[in-house]
Amino acid sequence: xxxxxxxxxxxxxxxxxxxxxxxxxxxxxxxxxxxxxxxxxxxxxxxxxxxxxxxxxxxxxxxxxxxxxxxxxxxxxxxxxxxxxxxxxxxxxxxxxxxxxxxxxxxxxxxxxxxxxxxxxxxxxxxxxxxxxxxxxxxxxxxxxxxxxxxxxxxxxxxxxxxxxxxxxxxxxxxxxxxxxxxxxxxxxxxxxxxxxxxxxxxxxxxxxxxxxxxxxxxxxxxxxxxxxxxxxxxxxxxxxxxxxxxxxxxxxxxxxxxxxxxxxxxxxxxxxxxxxxxxxxxxxxxxxxxxxxxxxxxxxxxxxxxxxxxxxxxxxxxxxxxxxxxxxxxxxxxxxxxxxxxxxxxxxxxxxxxxxxxxxx
Ligand SMILES: *Cc1c(COP(=O)(O)O)cnc(C)c1O
Numbered sequence: 001x002x003x004x005x006x007x008x009x010x011x012x013x014x015x016x017x018x019x020x021x022x023x024x025x026x027x028x029x030x031x032x033x034x035x036x037x038x039x040x041x042x043x044x045x046x047x048x049x050x051x052x053x054x055x056x057x058x059x060x061x062x063x064x065x066x067x068x069x070x071x072x073x074x075x076x077x078x079x080x081x082x083x084x085x086x087x088x089x090x091x092x093x094x095x096x097x098x099x100x101x102x103x104x105x106x107x108x109x110x111x112x113x114x115x116x117x118x119x120x121x122x123x124x125x126x127x128x129x130x131x132x133x134x135x136x137x138x139x140x141x142x143x144x145x146x147x148x149x150x151x152x153x154x155x156x157x158x159x160x161x162x163x164x165x166x167x168x169x170x171x172x173x174x175x176x177x178x179x180x181x182x183x184x185x186x187x188x189x190x191x192x193x194x195x196x197x198x199x200x201x202x203x204x205x206x207x208x209x210x211x212x213x214x215x216x217x218x219x220x221x222x223x224x225x226x227x228x229x230x231x232x233x234x235x236x237x238x239x240x241x242x243x244x245x246x247x248x249x250x251x252x253x254x255x256x257x258x259x260x261x262x263x264x265x266x267x268x269x270x271x272x273x274x275x276x277x278x279x280x281x282x283x284x285x286x287x288x289x290x291x292x293x294x295x296x297x298x299x300x301x302x303x304x305x306x307x308x309x310x311x312x313x314x315x316x317x318x319x320x321x322x323x324x325x326x327x328x329x330x331x332x333x334x335x336x337x338x339x340x341x342x343x344x345x346x347x348x349x350x351x352x353x354x355x356x357x358x359x360x361x362x
Pocket of ligand 1: 050077165201202328
């Protein structure tokens with residue numbers, strides 16, 4: 001759906017890793033990439049880890065999410081969002097999305113909280129289950145921005161911290177600010193199919209220096225700095241990004257503007273074509289700029305979607321439906337959720353189109 005593009009200094013930087021023998025987690029490209037990523041997003045801190053799922057997991061732990069907590073998120077997302085919540089022993093609560101953004105609906109979030117939540121000592125609880133609601137994880141679907149400022153405003157009113165799952169959204173912005181920078185923590189993925197890739201990789205970004213140092217500590221086995229002793233002060237993770245992966249990313253992030261221009265060029269061509277045959281091609285919202293990671297059309301009915309998927313795949317054009325909604329999967333079917341009307345509507349209609357660009361207009 002989206003092939004990687006290696007048109008920069010990838011080989012040169014990878015060679016430097018091999019020649020230096022620094023291929024693992026200690027090495028100059030890891031810190032260099034963190035600095036470049038933070039600067040690109042306009043934020044204070046970035047912490048590079050092995051993949052986006054690990055970045056979500058660490059972010060939840062940094063915010064103190066623990067066993068028995070409830071985490072507000074959306075059912076229309078990739079499995080990693082819900083799984084990372086489960087790794088903490090917490091339970092996802094599925095809030096509906098908006099049809100136009102495909103991201104968490106601020107009004108659905110607000111009505112869920114008004115009906116189900118209460119605050120005691122500045123901590124938010126689900127008054128029906130008695131469980132703490134300790135984070136909210138909205139996701140920016142396919143790189144299109146959710147109404148993130150409204151989502152943050154509602155969550156803040158209830159003292160719920162926000163982790164933006166911006167795994168698909170590097171290079172996208174809302175009101176001219178990078179996605180991932182609105183929440184307390186933002187998360188990116190650099191998996192092979194994402195806008196820029198390390199093969200596998202992820203990162204979290206934050207303006208809070210305490211969150212950043214906690215995330216780095218947790219992702220490096222919680223080892224205390226010492227000249228030679230092995231002292232670990234809590235249960236940490238081996239989640240640090242290796243230098244080899246960071247080398248690829250240092251080259252990729254140098255090319256990101258070029259990549260985004262080409263993605264947009266392809267999106268414009270699709271838009272023109274689909275408009276001419278009266279098919280709705282997904283475009284960015286008024287206040288936002290999309291990276292057009294995965295481009296999509298909206299079928300008028302599920303039957304139309306199914307026949308389009310069938311026909312295009314039969315003819316060798318790779319097209320895909322959206323993910324099965326989390327609330328329909330066996331491990332998440334008993335989770336708390338609202339009516340999921342828009343999530344269901346979109347799940348039956350959205351089709352992803354081939355989104356790799358072929359012309360490299362430098
Ligand atoms: C890709 C992705 C992730 C996870 O990233 P990995 O690097 O594959 O672990 C998380 N959330 C969303 C929405 C994603 O698309």
